[in-house]
Amino acid sequence: MKKNTDLTRREFIKGAAGIAGATVLASCGLSGDALEAFLQKHFKELSNDEKAEILKRIEDECKAKYGKEVAVVGTPAEEGVLFAYALDISRCIGCRRCVYGCCEENNQSRDPQIHWITVLEMDKSEGVNLEKANSYYEVDKVPQPDKFYFPVACQQCENPPCVKVCPVKATWKEPDGIVVVDYNWCIGCRCCITACPYGARHFNWAEPKIPTDELNPSMHYLGNRPRMKGCVEKCTFCIQRTRGEEKKYPKCVEVCPVGARKFGNLLDPSSEIRYILANKRVFIFKEELNTRPKFFYYYGL
Amino acid sequence: MNNYFKSSFVILSALIFFSCSKSGKSEETIKTNYESNKDSNLIAVASPPFSEFIFPCSRCHKNIEPNHKRRELVWAHDNIKLEHDEKNRWCLDCHDANNRDKLHLADGRLLDFTESYKLCGQCHGPTLRNWLAGEHGKRTGSWKGQKQYLLCVNCHNPHSPRFKPLEPLPRPMKPSELRDTNGIRL
């Protein structure tokens, strides 16, 4: 009996604090959808009904903002799948088709510009030497004879330092190995940006801008739905494509004109990824940091 | 090697021909079953990259007596510059003199243009092996199901196979160039 009263009291206080908080937030100008978004639970704690409601809310927000029908899904990871990626540095020609393909597919801000992929130009005589790498190369034609190219994006680490440092658990590793961010939960402290040794995380310093006709309407909650000012974003192996019904390859794989990019299920012995790991000279970027990337560089030639 | 080619024939499970209504020329699609990925179909989407109105070759060649002499081509195909082991190769090493709409392997077996990868694989064996495994070349479609393949010749001009340099897309902006909506440096 006593216990019950206690609970009721606690709940009463919780509720009262909630109302008081909501009043404060409302007085800050937050109301309706924005208020709901603010009070939303962590993505992993949501029930299916709550998820459906939130996805619907985001669809409505997008429609209001861009005047375009969009579909936002929250497809979970498939069992028996661990995604991995391989990039042939002997073949990449540094044309940056992947950079812009990614940008369009994943609704990255055009202004201020955000790119999830950075292509580094390196000297053949230097090998992989980050101190001599240049991502701002401007030449008429690629590849240049004395250079090679080294695209870098999120390495989807098995031991991700960015996840460890997040003070609010707004970023985590999914069962299929994709490291994701709940943009609504992110407080924008940018600890993860400092922790990532690959420069793969990007911050929305200003409200992101995407032209309506370029907005990709097929979206995933943990992936390419439009982000807001003040949150961190990164490559998700095109979660909306790779977890989608058609199990499509990531966009960068499909736009690369030289076929330098490979993707598949690490747990499937017949996947091209496993063939590459078994037969090619594979290289792990900053292996000494023990981040255990699922992104492999290799020499196909 | 012989076994290898036998198995490539097994791999090639079906040929589907359909005509492309747009250009009126016939386009072929190959359906293949790659051994180690039995449940998924690999489809070479791209039809061989013929120049316009060039196929079928027999349209012109049926009235022309085959000339086996190595020479500079002046009446037709003068745009082709052979840069592919040109000291040792000649048109009729790959194109069949008697059936102009086909290619032939070194042992004389005829091939459709859609199977040209077998011809390439005669010299470039390891590359063919990597291509079949999905390492060399580009696959599009599904990482788990149907995939589309490009033929070797979709990327490498068979007469001059080296991949041609491209113009790169613009460099990313430097942090110092980024501005917010009010034009203030970020």
Ligand code: SF4
């Ligand atoms: S599209 Fe392919 S070749 Fe071009 S920069 Fe990207 S990985 Fe390299």
